[in-house]
Amino acid sequence: MIKIAIVDENRLFRKSIETLLNxxxxxxxxxxxxxxxxxxEKLIESNIDVLLIDIQLxxxxxxxxxxxxxxxxxxxxxxxxxxxNTKEIILKMIEIGMDGFFSKNTEPMQLKNAISAMDSSCFHYDSDLEIMIKETLLWEKRNQTKIKYSFTSITKREMEVIxxxxxxxxxxxxxxxxxxxxxxxxxxxxxxIEKTNTKNFIGVVLYALKNRLLTIEGF
Amino acid sequence: MIKIAIVDENRLFRKSIETLLNxxxxxxxxxxxxxxxxxxEKLIESNIDVLLIDIQLxxxxxxxxxxxxxxxxxxxxxxxxxxxNTKEIILKMIEIGMDGFFSKNTEPMQLKNAISAMDSSCFHYDSDLEIMIKETLLWEKRNQTKIKYSFTSITKREMEVIxxxxxxxxxxxxxxxxxxxxxxxxxxxxxxIEKTNTKNFIGVVLYALKNRLLTIEGF
DNA sequence: TTCAAATCAGGTAAAACTACGTAGTCAGTT
DNA sequence: AACTGACTACGTAGTTTTACCTGATTTGAA
Known part of the structure:
Protein backbone atom coordinates (compact mmCIF):
# COMPACT_ATOMS: atom_id res chain seq x y z
CA MET A 1 0.00 0.00 0.00
CA ILE A 2 1.50 3.31 -1.12
CA LYS A 3 1.04 6.10 1.40
CA ILE A 4 0.35 9.47 -0.17
CA ALA A 5 0.25 13.08 1.00
CA ILE A 6 -1.18 16.00 -0.97
CA VAL A 7 -0.28 19.67 -0.91
CA ASP A 8 -2.55 21.95 -2.91
CA GLU A 9 -4.16 25.26 -2.14
CA ASN A 10 -7.60 24.32 -3.44
CA ARG A 11 -9.57 22.30 -0.95
CA LEU A 12 -11.99 20.99 -3.52
CA PHE A 13 -9.17 19.71 -5.67
CA ARG A 14 -7.40 18.15 -2.67
CA LYS A 15 -10.48 16.33 -1.51
CA SER A 16 -11.42 15.26 -5.00
CA ILE A 17 -8.07 13.81 -5.89
CA GLU A 18 -7.94 12.16 -2.50
CA THR A 19 -11.16 10.34 -3.28
CA LEU A 20 -9.83 9.43 -6.68
CA LEU A 21 -6.54 8.02 -5.43
CA ASN A 22 -8.20 6.17 -2.57
CA GLU A 41 6.58 16.96 11.01
CA LYS A 42 3.61 15.39 9.33
CA LEU A 43 5.80 13.66 6.77
CA ILE A 44 7.99 12.16 9.46
CA GLU A 45 5.21 10.88 11.66
CA SER A 46 3.10 9.42 8.90
CA ASN A 47 5.91 7.74 6.98
CA ILE A 48 4.74 8.88 3.58
CA ASP A 49 5.89 7.21 0.36
CA VAL A 50 4.66 9.70 -2.19
CA LEU A 51 4.07 13.42 -1.99
CA LEU A 52 1.96 15.24 -4.54
CA ILE A 53 2.56 18.94 -4.47
CA ASP A 54 1.20 21.89 -6.37
CA ILE A 55 3.90 24.51 -6.45
CA GLN A 56 2.56 28.01 -6.27
CA LEU A 57 5.52 30.28 -6.30
CA ASN A 85 4.84 24.92 -17.05
CA THR A 86 7.40 27.44 -18.07
CA LYS A 87 10.75 26.17 -19.18
CA GLU A 88 12.43 27.65 -16.14
CA ILE A 89 10.23 25.72 -13.74
CA ILE A 90 10.44 22.39 -15.52
CA LEU A 91 14.19 22.59 -15.68
CA LYS A 92 14.45 23.56 -12.09
CA MET A 93 12.33 20.56 -11.13
CA ILE A 94 14.51 18.15 -13.05
CA GLU A 95 17.59 19.76 -11.59
CA ILE A 96 16.32 19.45 -8.01
CA GLY A 97 15.51 15.83 -8.61
CA MET A 98 11.76 15.68 -8.60
CA ASP A 99 10.27 12.35 -9.51
CA GLY A 100 7.67 13.66 -11.86
CA PHE A 101 5.90 16.63 -13.30
CA PHE A 102 2.23 16.58 -14.26
CA SER A 103 -0.16 19.18 -15.52
CA LYS A 104 -3.59 19.34 -13.98
CA ASN A 105 -4.91 18.12 -17.28
CA THR A 106 -3.20 14.80 -16.93
CA GLU A 107 -4.99 11.54 -17.49
CA PRO A 108 -5.59 10.01 -14.01
CA MET A 109 -4.08 6.77 -15.26
CA GLN A 110 -0.76 8.41 -16.04
CA LEU A 111 -0.57 9.73 -12.54
CA LYS A 112 -1.61 6.40 -11.12
CA ASN A 113 1.06 4.61 -13.12
CA ALA A 114 3.73 7.06 -12.04
CA ILE A 115 2.79 6.64 -8.40
CA SER A 116 2.56 2.88 -8.73
CA ALA A 117 5.91 2.51 -10.44
CA MET A 118 8.11 2.41 -7.40
CA ASP A 119 10.98 3.67 -9.44
CA SER A 120 12.80 6.61 -7.98
CA SER A 121 15.45 6.81 -10.65
CA CYS A 122 13.15 8.06 -13.31
CA PHE A 123 11.46 11.32 -14.15
CA HIS A 124 7.81 10.73 -14.92
CA TYR A 125 5.83 13.22 -16.87
CA ASP A 126 2.55 13.94 -18.41
CA SER A 127 2.29 13.04 -22.07
CA ASP A 128 0.86 16.51 -22.68
CA LEU A 129 4.13 17.94 -21.44
CA GLU A 130 6.35 15.65 -23.40
CA ILE A 131 7.11 18.04 -26.23
CA MET A 132 7.52 20.89 -23.81
CA ILE A 133 9.97 18.95 -21.70
CA LYS A 134 12.04 17.85 -24.63
CA GLU A 135 12.10 21.39 -25.94
CA THR A 136 13.20 22.51 -22.53
CA LEU A 137 16.09 20.13 -22.44
CA LEU A 138 17.31 21.35 -25.78
CA TRP A 139 16.75 24.94 -24.84
CA GLU A 140 18.70 24.47 -21.67
CA LYS A 141 21.86 23.47 -23.49
CA ARG A 142 21.89 26.78 -25.23
CA ASN A 143 21.32 28.91 -22.17
CA GLN A 144 23.03 27.06 -19.39
CA THR A 145 24.35 30.04 -17.55
CA LYS A 146 21.24 32.08 -17.65
CA ILE A 147 18.74 29.97 -15.84
CA LYS A 148 19.80 30.27 -12.26
CA TYR A 149 20.38 33.93 -12.71
CA SER A 150 16.97 34.69 -13.99
CA PHE A 151 15.59 32.63 -11.21
CA THR A 152 17.32 33.75 -8.12
CA SER A 153 17.99 37.31 -8.87
CA ILE A 154 14.77 39.22 -8.53
CA THR A 155 15.28 41.03 -5.29
CA LYS A 156 12.81 42.05 -2.64
CA ARG A 157 12.85 45.65 -3.69
CA GLU A 158 12.38 44.74 -7.30
CA MET A 159 9.41 42.61 -6.35
CA GLU A 160 7.85 45.58 -4.58
CA VAL A 161 8.25 47.59 -7.75
CA ILE A 162 6.56 44.89 -9.81
CA ILE A 193 13.65 44.13 -17.96
CA GLU A 194 17.24 42.90 -18.26
CA LYS A 195 16.87 40.10 -15.77
CA THR A 196 13.66 38.75 -17.19
CA ASN A 197 14.97 39.15 -20.68
CA THR A 198 11.91 41.05 -21.82
CA LYS A 199 11.37 44.11 -23.91
CA ASN A 200 9.18 46.25 -21.70
CA PHE A 201 7.50 46.26 -18.34
CA ILE A 202 4.44 44.44 -19.58
CA GLY A 203 6.84 41.60 -20.27
CA VAL A 204 8.15 41.78 -16.74
CA VAL A 205 4.66 41.65 -15.26
CA LEU A 206 3.76 38.65 -17.40
CA TYR A 207 7.02 36.95 -16.47
CA ALA A 208 6.22 37.43 -12.80
CA LEU A 209 2.72 36.08 -13.26
CA LYS A 210 3.78 33.10 -15.32
CA ASN A 211 6.36 32.12 -12.76
CA ARG A 212 3.96 32.83 -9.95
CA LEU A 213 6.22 35.36 -8.35
CA LEU A 214 3.21 37.34 -7.31
CA THR A 215 -0.45 36.94 -6.60
CA ILE A 216 -3.13 39.25 -7.79
CA GLU A 217 -6.73 39.36 -6.76
CA GLY A 218 -8.62 37.43 -9.37
CA PHE A 219 -5.99 34.85 -10.20
CA MET B 1 -30.68 10.48 -7.47
CA ILE B 2 -29.33 13.78 -8.78
CA LYS B 3 -27.80 13.50 -12.23
CA ILE B 4 -24.71 15.64 -12.71
CA ALA B 5 -22.58 16.78 -15.63
CA ILE B 6 -19.17 18.43 -15.35
CA VAL B 7 -17.43 20.85 -17.69
CA ASP B 8 -13.81 21.64 -16.84
CA GLU B 9 -10.70 21.84 -18.93
CA ASN B 10 -8.52 19.83 -16.55
CA ARG B 11 -9.01 16.15 -16.91
CA LEU B 12 -7.51 15.34 -13.55
CA PHE B 13 -9.84 17.72 -11.82
CA ARG B 14 -12.86 16.40 -13.72
CA LYS B 15 -12.12 12.81 -12.91
CA SER B 16 -11.30 13.60 -9.32
CA ILE B 17 -14.44 15.56 -8.60
CA GLU B 18 -16.43 12.90 -10.39
CA THR B 19 -15.11 10.30 -7.99
CA LEU B 20 -15.84 12.60 -5.09
CA LEU B 21 -19.42 13.34 -6.10
CA ASN B 22 -20.14 9.71 -6.92
CA GLU B 41 -27.03 17.32 -27.25
CA LYS B 42 -25.52 15.50 -24.32
CA LEU B 43 -27.58 17.48 -21.86
CA ILE B 44 -30.81 16.65 -23.64
CA GLU B 45 -30.19 12.96 -24.04
CA SER B 46 -28.94 12.38 -20.51
CA ASN B 47 -31.60 14.42 -18.74
CA ILE B 48 -29.16 16.15 -16.41
CA ASP B 49 -30.29 17.84 -13.18
CA VAL B 50 -27.17 19.71 -12.26
CA LEU B 51 -24.36 21.11 -14.36
CA LEU B 52 -21.03 22.09 -12.85
CA ILE B 53 -19.06 24.32 -15.12
CA ASP B 54 -15.71 26.00 -14.94
CA ILE B 55 -15.90 29.15 -16.99
CA GLN B 56 -12.72 29.95 -18.81
CA LEU B 57 -13.38 33.07 -20.75
CA ASN B 85 -13.70 35.85 -9.02
CA THR B 86 -13.64 39.38 -10.22
CA LYS B 87 -16.61 41.56 -9.42
CA GLU B 88 -17.60 41.72 -13.05
CA ILE B 89 -17.86 37.97 -13.36
CA ILE B 90 -19.74 37.38 -10.13
CA LEU B 91 -22.26 40.04 -11.00
CA LYS B 92 -22.71 38.70 -14.46
CA MET B 93 -23.38 35.26 -13.05
CA ILE B 94 -26.04 36.53 -10.68
CA GLU B 95 -27.56 38.54 -13.49
CA ILE B 96 -27.72 35.58 -15.86
CA GLY B 97 -29.36 33.53 -13.17
CA MET B 98 -26.77 30.99 -12.22
CA ASP B 99 -27.67 28.83 -9.27
CA GLY B 100 -24.36 29.11 -7.53
CA PHE B 101 -20.80 30.25 -7.63
CA PHE B 102 -17.98 28.34 -5.97
CA SER B 103 -14.25 28.81 -5.86
CA LYS B 104 -12.06 25.80 -6.37
CA ASN B 105 -11.11 26.16 -2.73
CA THR B 106 -14.60 25.39 -1.56
CA GLU B 107 -15.29 22.86 1.15
CA PRO B 108 -16.71 19.78 -0.62
CA MET B 109 -19.60 19.78 1.83
CA GLN B 110 -20.72 23.22 0.73
CA LEU B 111 -20.86 22.08 -2.83
CA LYS B 112 -22.63 18.90 -1.84
CA ASN B 113 -25.22 20.86 0.11
CA ALA B 114 -25.80 23.26 -2.75
CA ILE B 115 -26.29 20.40 -5.17
CA SER B 116 -28.51 18.51 -2.78
CA ALA B 117 -30.73 21.47 -1.99
CA MET B 118 -33.13 21.18 -4.89
CA ASP B 119 -33.87 24.85 -4.66
CA SER B 120 -33.60 26.72 -7.90
CA SER B 121 -34.72 30.06 -6.51
CA CYS B 122 -31.58 30.65 -4.58
CA PHE B 123 -28.03 31.67 -5.32
CA HIS B 124 -25.62 29.38 -3.50
CA TYR B 125 -22.11 30.45 -2.87
CA ASP B 126 -18.89 29.52 -1.27
CA SER B 127 -18.38 30.93 2.21
CA ASP B 128 -14.95 32.09 1.08
CA LEU B 129 -16.65 34.28 -1.47
CA GLU B 130 -19.27 35.66 0.86
CA ILE B 131 -17.51 38.94 1.57
CA MET B 132 -16.57 39.32 -2.04
CA ILE B 133 -20.12 38.77 -3.19
CA LYS B 134 -21.57 41.22 -0.73
CA GLU B 135 -19.00 43.78 -1.69
CA THR B 136 -19.88 43.17 -5.30
CA LEU B 137 -23.53 43.82 -4.71
CA LEU B 138 -22.78 47.10 -3.01
CA TRP B 139 -20.29 48.04 -5.66
CA GLU B 140 -22.78 47.31 -8.36
CA LYS B 141 -25.27 49.87 -7.10
CA ARG B 142 -22.72 52.56 -7.60
CA ASN B 143 -21.69 51.57 -11.10
CA GLN B 144 -24.84 50.20 -12.63
CA THR B 145 -24.37 51.60 -16.07
CA LYS B 146 -20.80 50.68 -16.45
CA ILE B 147 -20.76 46.94 -16.06
CA LYS B 148 -22.29 45.74 -19.26
CA TYR B 149 -20.27 48.21 -21.18
CA SER B 150 -16.99 47.10 -19.76
CA PHE B 151 -17.97 43.59 -20.48
CA THR B 152 -19.31 43.52 -23.96
CA SER B 153 -17.28 46.19 -25.49
CA ILE B 154 -13.80 44.89 -26.05
CA THR B 155 -13.78 44.38 -29.76
CA LYS B 156 -11.92 41.89 -31.89
CA ARG B 157 -9.45 44.45 -33.06
CA GLU B 158 -8.82 45.63 -29.53
CA MET B 159 -8.21 42.05 -28.45
CA GLU B 160 -5.61 41.70 -31.16
CA VAL B 161 -3.87 44.75 -29.81
CA ILE B 162 -3.89 43.34 -26.28
CA ILE B 193 -7.68 51.99 -20.95
CA GLU B 194 -11.02 53.82 -20.84
CA LYS B 195 -13.11 50.71 -21.21
CA THR B 196 -11.31 48.70 -18.60
CA ASN B 197 -11.21 51.69 -16.31
CA THR B 198 -7.50 51.35 -15.76
CA LYS B 199 -4.65 53.79 -15.68
CA ASN B 200 -2.19 52.31 -18.12
CA PHE B 201 -1.72 49.35 -20.41
CA ILE B 202 -0.37 47.13 -17.70
CA GLY B 203 -3.78 47.54 -16.12
CA VAL B 204 -5.44 46.53 -19.36
CA VAL B 205 -3.31 43.41 -19.67
CA LEU B 206 -4.08 42.41 -16.09
CA TYR B 207 -7.76 43.08 -16.65
CA ALA B 208 -7.73 40.82 -19.66
CA LEU B 209 -5.94 38.09 -17.76
CA LYS B 210 -8.15 38.33 -14.69
CA ASN B 211 -11.24 38.06 -16.81
CA ARG B 212 -9.67 35.34 -18.89
CA LEU B 213 -10.09 37.26 -22.09
CA LEU B 214 -6.86 35.80 -23.32
CA THR B 215 -4.62 32.84 -22.79
CA ILE B 216 -0.91 32.98 -22.50
CA GLU B 217 1.56 30.14 -22.55
CA GLY B 218 2.31 29.36 -18.95
CA PHE B 219 -1.07 30.17 -17.45
C1' DT C 1 36.45 43.01 3.43
C1' DT C 2 34.17 41.77 -0.35
C1' DC C 3 30.05 41.56 -2.85
C1' DA C 4 25.49 42.15 -4.05
C1' DA C 5 21.78 45.06 -3.22
C1' DA C 6 19.89 49.42 -2.94
C1' DT C 7 20.25 54.03 -3.59
C1' DC C 8 20.86 58.44 -6.32
C1' DA C 9 21.41 61.25 -10.54
C1' DG C 10 22.56 63.37 -15.13
C1' DG C 11 21.09 63.49 -20.22
C1' DT C 12 18.78 61.75 -24.37
C1' DA C 13 15.65 59.18 -27.09
C1' DA C 14 11.63 56.62 -27.59
C1' DA C 15 7.36 55.40 -26.43
C1' DA C 16 3.05 56.01 -24.18
C1' DC C 17 -0.69 58.80 -22.88
C1' DT C 18 -4.13 62.93 -23.42
C1' DA C 19 -7.17 65.53 -25.95
C1' DC C 20 -9.16 66.86 -29.74
C1' DG C 21 -11.35 66.00 -34.46
C1' DT C 22 -12.72 63.59 -38.98
C1' DA C 23 -14.59 59.94 -41.71
C1' DG C 24 -15.64 55.48 -43.97
C1' DT C 25 -17.79 50.87 -43.23
C1' DC C 26 -21.00 47.72 -41.86
C1' DA C 27 -25.00 45.59 -39.34
C1' DG C 28 -29.23 46.13 -37.69
C1' DT C 29 -33.49 49.10 -37.34
C1' DT C 30 -37.19 51.92 -38.59
C1' DA D 1 -34.15 53.56 -48.34
C1' DA D 2 -32.62 56.21 -44.77
C1' DC D 3 -30.98 56.18 -40.12
C1' DT D 4 -28.37 54.82 -36.25
C1' DG D 5 -24.68 53.18 -33.61
C1' DA D 6 -20.62 50.67 -33.15
C1' DC D 7 -16.31 49.69 -34.99
C1' DT D 8 -12.41 50.92 -37.32
C1' DA D 9 -9.18 54.06 -39.03
C1' DC D 10 -6.33 58.26 -39.37
C1' DG D 11 -4.83 62.85 -38.17
C1' DT D 12 -2.48 67.01 -35.25
C1' DA D 13 -0.27 68.42 -31.27
C1' DG D 14 1.23 68.48 -26.85
C1' DT D 15 2.65 66.31 -22.24
C1' DT D 16 4.22 62.67 -19.46
C1' DT D 17 6.42 58.52 -18.72
C1' DT D 18 9.52 54.96 -19.87
C1' DA D 19 13.62 53.21 -21.66
C1' DC D 20 18.58 53.48 -22.39
C1' DC D 21 23.04 55.16 -21.25
C1' DT D 22 26.39 56.46 -18.06
C1' DG D 23 28.22 57.06 -13.73
C1' DA D 24 28.45 56.98 -8.52
C1' DT D 25 27.73 56.20 -3.17
C1' DT D 26 25.81 53.76 0.73
C1' DT D 27 24.50 49.73 3.12
C1' DG D 28 24.27 45.28 4.99
C1' DA D 29 25.17 40.62 5.05
C1' DA D 30 28.47 36.66 4.25
Missing amino acids: SYDNMKVIFDTQDGNDLH NKMNGIALVESLRTKFPKIRIFIITQI KLACQEYNSIEIADILNINVRTVETHRKRL | SYDNMKVIFDTQDGNDLH NKMNGIALVESLRTKFPKIRIFIITQI KLACQEYNSIEIADILNINVRTVETHRKRL
Missing part, protein backbone atom coordinates in the same frame (compact mmCIF):
# COMPACT_ATOMS: atom_id res chain seq x y z
CA SER A 23 -10.34 4.44 -5.14
CA TYR A 24 -7.21 2.67 -6.40
CA ASP A 25 -6.58 -0.32 -4.20
CA ASN A 26 -2.82 0.00 -3.99
CA MET A 27 -2.75 3.53 -2.62
CA LYS A 28 -4.05 5.51 0.29
CA VAL A 29 -4.03 9.24 0.97
CA ILE A 30 -2.84 9.73 4.53
CA PHE A 31 -3.21 13.49 4.78
CA ASP A 32 -3.62 16.63 2.77
CA THR A 33 -2.76 20.21 3.48
CA GLN A 34 -3.03 23.56 1.80
CA ASP A 35 0.51 24.74 2.43
CA GLY A 36 3.95 23.79 3.65
CA ASN A 37 3.36 24.54 7.32
CA ASP A 38 4.14 21.59 9.61
CA LEU A 39 4.67 19.53 6.52
CA HIS A 40 8.04 18.25 7.75
CA ASN A 58 3.64 33.21 -4.94
CA LYS A 59 3.25 32.31 -1.33
CA MET A 60 6.27 31.09 0.58
CA ASN A 61 8.23 30.11 -2.50
CA GLY A 62 7.15 26.66 -3.55
CA ILE A 63 10.47 25.88 -5.15
CA ALA A 64 12.41 26.47 -1.96
CA LEU A 65 9.93 24.25 -0.14
CA VAL A 66 10.28 21.46 -2.64
CA GLU A 67 14.04 21.84 -2.64
CA SER A 68 14.29 21.47 1.12
CA LEU A 69 11.90 18.53 1.07
CA ARG A 70 14.06 16.85 -1.53
CA THR A 71 17.17 17.04 0.61
CA LYS A 72 15.46 16.21 3.88
CA PHE A 73 13.38 13.34 2.55
CA PRO A 74 15.40 11.71 -0.19
CA LYS A 75 13.32 8.57 0.03
CA ILE A 76 9.94 10.15 -0.47
CA ARG A 77 8.98 10.31 -4.10
CA ILE A 78 7.78 13.79 -4.92
CA PHE A 79 5.54 14.62 -7.85
CA ILE A 80 4.68 18.09 -8.98
CA ILE A 81 1.14 18.65 -10.15
CA THR A 82 0.68 22.14 -11.35
CA GLN A 83 -0.47 24.46 -14.06
CA ILE A 84 2.83 26.24 -14.18
CA LYS A 163 3.70 44.62 -7.35
CA LEU A 164 3.07 48.33 -7.36
CA ALA A 165 3.30 48.47 -11.13
CA CYS A 166 0.64 45.77 -11.20
CA GLN A 167 -1.53 48.10 -9.21
CA GLU A 168 -1.16 50.55 -12.06
CA TYR A 169 1.15 52.92 -10.29
CA ASN A 170 3.68 54.66 -12.47
CA SER A 171 7.29 55.22 -11.51
CA ILE A 172 6.64 58.55 -9.84
CA GLU A 173 3.90 57.11 -7.67
CA ILE A 174 5.98 54.05 -6.85
CA ALA A 175 8.88 56.27 -5.82
CA ASP A 176 6.50 58.17 -3.61
CA ILE A 177 5.11 55.04 -1.97
CA LEU A 178 8.50 53.49 -1.36
CA ASN A 179 10.00 56.80 -0.31
CA ILE A 180 12.81 56.57 -2.81
CA ASN A 181 13.89 58.58 -5.80
CA VAL A 182 12.15 58.21 -9.13
CA ARG A 183 15.51 57.46 -10.69
CA THR A 184 15.92 54.54 -8.36
CA VAL A 185 12.58 53.14 -9.38
CA GLU A 186 13.63 53.51 -12.97
CA THR A 187 16.83 51.66 -12.26
CA HIS A 188 14.82 48.82 -10.78
CA ARG A 189 12.57 48.74 -13.80
CA LYS A 190 15.50 48.70 -16.14
CA ARG A 191 17.21 45.87 -14.28
CA LEU A 192 14.00 43.88 -14.21
CA SER B 23 -19.10 8.85 -3.40
CA TYR B 24 -22.20 10.70 -2.16
CA ASP B 25 -25.14 8.36 -2.38
CA ASN B 26 -27.68 10.88 -3.62
CA MET B 27 -25.77 11.94 -6.69
CA LYS B 28 -24.24 10.48 -9.82
CA VAL B 29 -22.00 12.03 -12.44
CA ILE B 30 -23.42 11.08 -15.81
CA PHE B 31 -20.76 12.61 -18.03
CA ASP B 32 -17.92 15.08 -18.08
CA THR B 33 -16.37 17.07 -20.87
CA GLN B 34 -13.59 19.53 -21.38
CA ASP B 35 -15.51 22.08 -23.38
CA GLY B 36 -18.88 23.19 -24.64
CA ASN B 37 -18.88 21.12 -27.81
CA ASP B 38 -21.90 18.86 -28.17
CA LEU B 39 -22.90 19.89 -24.68
CA HIS B 40 -26.44 20.76 -25.76
CA ASN B 58 -10.49 32.61 -23.06
CA LYS B 59 -11.66 29.88 -25.31
CA MET B 60 -15.12 30.04 -26.81
CA ASN B 61 -16.34 32.63 -24.32
CA GLY B 62 -17.55 30.76 -21.27
CA ILE B 63 -20.06 33.43 -20.36
CA ALA B 64 -21.83 33.23 -23.69
CA LEU B 65 -21.94 29.46 -23.29
CA VAL B 66 -23.42 29.64 -19.84
CA GLU B 67 -25.87 32.29 -20.95
CA SER B 68 -27.19 30.18 -23.78
CA LEU B 69 -27.39 27.13 -21.53
CA ARG B 70 -29.39 29.14 -19.02
CA THR B 71 -32.03 30.08 -21.57
CA LYS B 72 -32.15 26.73 -23.31
CA PHE B 73 -32.19 24.64 -20.15
CA PRO B 74 -34.05 26.65 -17.55
CA LYS B 75 -34.66 23.58 -15.45
CA ILE B 76 -31.06 22.44 -15.14
CA ARG B 77 -29.40 23.91 -12.10
CA ILE B 78 -26.06 25.36 -13.13
CA PHE B 79 -23.20 25.95 -10.73
CA ILE B 80 -20.03 27.78 -11.58
CA ILE B 81 -16.83 26.41 -10.12
CA THR B 82 -13.94 28.57 -11.02
CA GLN B 83 -10.94 30.48 -9.90
CA ILE B 84 -12.10 33.63 -11.58
CA LYS B 163 -2.55 40.03 -27.44
CA LEU B 164 0.28 41.60 -29.34
CA ALA B 165 1.08 43.88 -26.44
CA CYS B 166 1.31 40.78 -24.29
CA GLN B 167 3.93 39.52 -26.68
CA GLU B 168 5.89 42.63 -25.82
CA TYR B 169 5.33 44.40 -29.06
CA ASN B 170 5.11 48.17 -28.84
CA SER B 171 2.63 50.29 -30.73
CA ILE B 172 4.84 50.71 -33.76
CA GLU B 173 5.42 46.99 -34.09
CA ILE B 174 1.73 46.27 -33.54
CA ALA B 175 0.81 48.76 -36.25
CA ASP B 176 3.25 47.02 -38.54
CA ILE B 177 1.87 43.57 -37.83
CA LEU B 178 -1.75 44.60 -38.23
CA ASN B 179 -0.95 46.77 -41.24
CA ILE B 180 -2.54 49.83 -39.74
CA ASN B 181 -1.29 53.21 -38.66
CA VAL B 182 0.45 53.71 -35.35
CA ARG B 183 -2.15 56.31 -34.49
CA THR B 184 -4.86 53.75 -34.84
CA VAL B 185 -3.07 51.41 -32.51
CA GLU B 186 -2.79 54.23 -30.04
CA THR B 187 -6.48 54.92 -30.36
CA HIS B 188 -7.16 51.30 -29.52
CA ARG B 189 -4.85 51.46 -26.53
CA LYS B 190 -6.52 54.63 -25.33
CA ARG B 191 -10.00 53.18 -25.67
CA LEU B 192 -8.95 50.02 -23.89
